[in-house]
Amino acid sequence: MQEHIVIIGNGISGVTTARHIRKASDKKITIISSETDYFFSRTALMYVYMGHMKYEHTKPYEDYFWKKNRIDLKRAFVKNVDHQNKQLHLSGGEQMSYDKLVLAVGSKPNKFGWPGENLNGVQGLYSKQDLDLLEKNAPNNETCKRAVVVGGGLIGIEMVEMLLTRDIPVTFLVREHSFWNSVLPEGESAMLNRHIKSHHVDLRLGVNLESIQGDAQGNVTSIIIKETGEEIACDVVGLTAGVTPNVDFLKNSGIGIGRGVKVNPMLETNIKDIYAIGDCAEQHEGINGRRPIEAVWYTGRMMGEALAQTLTGNPTPYNPGHWFNSAKFMDIEYQTYGWVFAKPKAGNTHFHWIHKDDDKCITIEMEETSRTFLGINNFDIRLRHELLDKWLTEGRSTDYVLEHLKDANFDPEFYKHYESEILEAYNKAYGTSIVPKKKSWKRIFA
Amino acid sequence: MKTIKIIGLIIFLTGMAIWTGALFMGEFSLTQEQLDSFIEEKGIKSELLAKTLEEEVVGETFGTFGFSSAIRGALTDNNVYYDEQIAKYDAAKEWDKKGAQYQYRINNGDFQAFTFNLAKKAGTGFVRENPGLMWILTFGLGILGALMFIFPNLVLLGQPGIKNDHIYHNSATNRGWIAWLVLIYLVAFYLVLYFYSDYVVNWTFILDPISRALNGGDASQWFVYGFMYCVIMITMAVRMYIKYRHNKYQIVRTTSVLFFQIVFAFLIPEIMSSLGKPGYDFKNAFPLDYDFFFEWNLNTLTASGGLGIFILVWGIVLTLVIVPVMVYFFGKRWYCSWVCGCGGLAETLGDPYRQHSNKTMKAWKLERWLIHSVLVFSLVMTLVTLYCYFTGAQAFLGINTNWIKDTYSFLIGAWFAGVIGTGFYPIFGNRVWCRFGCPLAAYLGFVQRFKSRFRITTNGGQCISCGNCSTYCEQGIDVRAYAQKGENIVRSSCVGCGICSAVCPRGVLKLENGPEKGRINPTQVLLGNDVDLMDYVNNEQHSA
Helix, strand or coil: CCCEEEEECCCHHHHHHHHHHHHHCCCEEEEEECCCCCCCCHHHHHHHHHCCCCHHHHCCCCCHHHHHCCEEEEECCEEEEECCCCEEEEHHHCEEECCEEEECCCEEECCCCCCCCCCECEECCCCHHHHHHHHHHCCCCCCCCCEEEECCCHHHHHHHHHHHHCCCCEEEEECCCCCCCCCCCHHHHHHHHHHHHHCCCEEEECCCEEEEEECCCCEEEEEEECCCCCEEECCEEEECCCEEECCHHHCCCCCCECCCEEECCCCECCCCCEEECHHHEEECCCHHHCCCCCCCHHHHHHHHHHHHHHHCCCCCCCCCCCCEEEEEECCEEEEEEECCCCCCCCCEEEEEEECCCCCCEEEEEEECCCCEEEEEEEECCCECHHHHHHHHHHCCEHHHHHHCHHHHECCCCCCCCCHHHHHHHHHHHHCCCCCCCCCCHHHHHC | CHHHHHHHHHHHHHHHHHHHHHCCCCEECCCHHHHHHHHHHHCCCCHHHHHHHHHHCCCCCECHHHHHHHHHHHHHHHHHHHHHHHHHHHHCCCHHHHHHHHHHCCCHHHHHHHHHHHHHHHEECHHHHCHHHHHHHHHHHHHHHHHHHHCCHHHHCCCCCCCCCCHHHCCCCCCCHHHHHHHHHHHHHHHHHHHCHHHHHHHHHHHHHHHHHHHCCCCCHHHHHHHHHHHHHHHHHHHHHHHCCCCHHHHHHHHHHHHHHHHHHHHHHHHHHHCCCCCCCCCCCCCCCCCCCCHHHHHHHHHCHHHHHHHHHHHHHHHHHHHHHHHHHHCCHHHHCCCCHHHHHHHHCCHHHHHHCCCCHHHHHHHHHHHHHHHHHHHHHHHHHHHHHHHCCCEECCEEHHHHHHHHHHHHHHHHHHHHCCCCHHHHCCCHHHHHCCHHHHHHHHHHHHCCCEEEEECCCCCCCCCHHHHCCCCCCCHHHHHCCCCCECCCCCCCCCHHHHHCCCCCEEEEECCCCCCCCCCCCCECECHHHHHHHHHHHHHC
16 A cells, blocks of 8 residues: 655645656645635736636646546645644645645735624635635626725736736835835835836825725725825735744644744654645744745745655755745846845845846845855846856855856846946946856856 | 837738729730730630620720620630530530540630630739839738838837737737737638639739839739738848847847748749749758649750759759758758748748647647648659650559649649648638648658657756646647656747747757657656665666
8 A cells, every 4th residue: 555645735845746756656645725726826826817817727637637647636724634634634624644734724814803804895815715705706897996005015916917917006014114115125025116106106105004994795995095084996906025834724733833833854744744845834943044934936835845855765955055036026027046135134235236228127235244145136137046056056256146146147048238337337336347158057066 | 118019000001901992903905916915915716705705804804703604704605605616516425526626625624714814815904004103002002001000010019028918908919809800801812812813913013013124024913912021021021020020040040031932932943034044942851842843843954954954953853852851950041931821821820829729639630641642642643644745644543743733733732832831810810821731841840750860858847837838839739748757848839939938937948959769769757856765666667
């Protein structure tokens, strides 16, 4: 009898685990989800609302894939985990036993106890159900005459972009005095403020939500801003002030819970044979300077890759390499490699370059004295992941990185290049006289 | 702005209505002199046919379809009579007399041209008398309306960037009723163009002046088609320029296909024929140019002196040397989405439909069977044709040369490349022919897959599996399947349109011509995770 591995959650972490277990073994695998029958890309939900894609297109694997790879899919909600008997209690009274259990249950949108946060028309944007709800709440600008989006993070700006495609006027409440400036350096954040406003978004910086008002039927009618007391009439309120691990159902299970499911670097919980990965996992201590909870697509996938090794006889800690991430802010793409903090860490400094068109910029964080390259944020210039990763590993200096920046350019052919302009600004700032090297395939593959 | 769009649409549809309506306008009445001169020109020997036409057509007045059916009826009657004669002499074993009857028959395949040419003489009425005005009312209104529909996008699409909003909310681009109507119109257009060109004589009247100015002769249905092709590509290229104005690759590529269509496919051949030379499209490579080695073409080329020989050599060098060498350096994109006319139409008129290509594994399997079968078919046909050309035989390997040429022209040339290839754009996507049928694409695909520097590089671990790339791949490649594995895309069918890279929101894909080493790079664990783990897993894979 093959060992039965049950994975709760069919997002990127759970599915990656299942796929890699199957590659390396013949174990029985079951994925349980209450959200959808099949795995889909959560990050693509916005494109369905905007009409770029249909929901079908967000599924990375054809439906036959699962059967062919003997990954059983179970549509159910897990109410309870009974680890003593290794049993799951499912909605509908069904039970399922497991030998190993992987918790990959993701997150849910934050609510901070705002008055009116449960009114009709108030919603987050995380799940397939949220997408369906938004389609119902904001199909057009007649049903939804104005929307207010609360929370200036990545989901917030996506939701703003989505609503704009239906010609719905949007008020965007951001607690910080500049968009996402807890993560982005000032120059970048300021550029994004201007970009958001140029899309005719009513961007309100440095304000908090006081309350949400509703009518007798329980529908949203307006919101009130704490700082000014201003009331803004609206039909939809998007709550996008971050996410929290979706672990309420585990509260009394005996599995160690903090904000998320507590795990060690082996992704093990306090209970033997139960593991947690992805958005819902909380490291006792952040690994390699990372946060204890990483609710990012890539880290979910990486944890899945590592855990699958462990479960198939190759014990492997989750040991992510250099940080990287990406996003898109309306028309501006963003990538980051290594660490660039909103304010340079002690002993570090930032080099910032912005293009005169106000839609491209980079920021490099480096050690102040040695100018060792620590990380780069690049906006609307694509960079080659492999090369940046290599330079970080090799501990290259920023001088070296900028000298060879053409190697790292990943923009489509015929695009205008900015390496010389960037280097000019750098030379000026640091009194160097570096000359850019021509792109070399040899170095790229070295 | 939206009002301008709507007015533009109305003007465009008016132009289309007049264009379509033009087919039903005017009258056809053949005079005795016209008939006599036609019979003399064409060397028609059947007195029966001449007599029937004289009695039933001359002096009468018909509409477009009435005229066609009268002529086609006379041709059928003529053949029925001589078939009876043949059968009679055959039964009587009078071989000489039997053999003499064939010259009076008209090949069924020639009915179309026969009728078309007579209609071209016999046509009268408003369209023929006012080609300039009709041009303005059809092409003029169509272009004006289309541009009025397209230009407001400069404002409506907002800031430069990928704007695929509402593609799946719109009936025209989401296989709704508009898409089906467009499909029916396009299919009907191609059926008429290929099989009932005698119905479109009125269209040729509209373009007669332009044709005479370019090549000295009246317009044929192929001139109409070529002219329309250019006009549609130019108009829809404007749409491309606006939609992808932030993307220089798309702009350069669109300009390139436009240039090759207008100059190489249209102007140069027209000018050559005005000089009494064979009109040749210098970019049209065998086996897409499937009749290059047909007897009539070889005869024409060898009979037209130095230029003909040059074309013959050029055509062979193009296929055997230039095409593969260029594919080695740049991938098949240099041809399929930078030069080719079929590709050019697909990338302009077809761009709104690119998302409809089928991405399933089943479709991929069908694609491989179908496209390679067509390649084999075209090669066998050419082999038979050349053997028969040089030996004078009628058949090779038991295959009759005329039969195989006719079958290929009908099935592949007309139905697959035309009716299905373009007619089905709105439902099956814009590259049906290029993906499933084009024998040249199959040949380029082999080179691209096995010996080329071209690939679409995946950017390490940055893919979020969103699926924009796969959705908008016109060739039905599941780009995401590679990207999410961190694997470069090396596929024989990729035409390098660059749209996957354009629509990617995270900067994951880049079309590149790089060293062959490491071009195909299957990985297990993606970049970003622990380096030792990657080594472990990837080594494991190599040793396995």
